[in-house]
Amino acid sequence: MLKNLNSFNPILSKIILIFVFFVSSSLFSISAKAADQTVEMLNKLGKENMVFSKKIVNVDIGDTVFWKATKSGHNVEFIKGGVPAGVDKFRSKLSKDTEYKFEIPGIYAYWCTPHKGMGMIGFVIVGNDKSNLDSIKKIKFMGKSKKIALELIASL
């Protein structure tokens, strides 16, 4: 069919190819922009102390979240029992930017290791999949994180 088109009208077939190329590349760049999220590790945000700039981020499967060490002394640690089955442990270095590529759908609960009792927690929801919500509810959050976790869970 394309071969016939080529011999029949080479200019038209080139125009179609160029059009297809531009449409697919612009779709790709839109999805790439929507994909990656950045969360800052902060000492203060409004009235809150020791906090991630976004407590909940939604991403698609295969997207990457970047955590920026805007202030030092923080990290990102996946909470045991707070990630989908098959996800390995993850604990970033203190005071360093970090990132994680989310390949498995579900809810990921994490905290900052030194400030987990001060409410420095966050959730990443991958592929809009909340099937592991029951295990998230069973996590033993500490100190101020308990109240914040309840609020976050209620907002899902």
Ligand SMILES: [Cu+2]
């Ligand atoms: Cu911290």
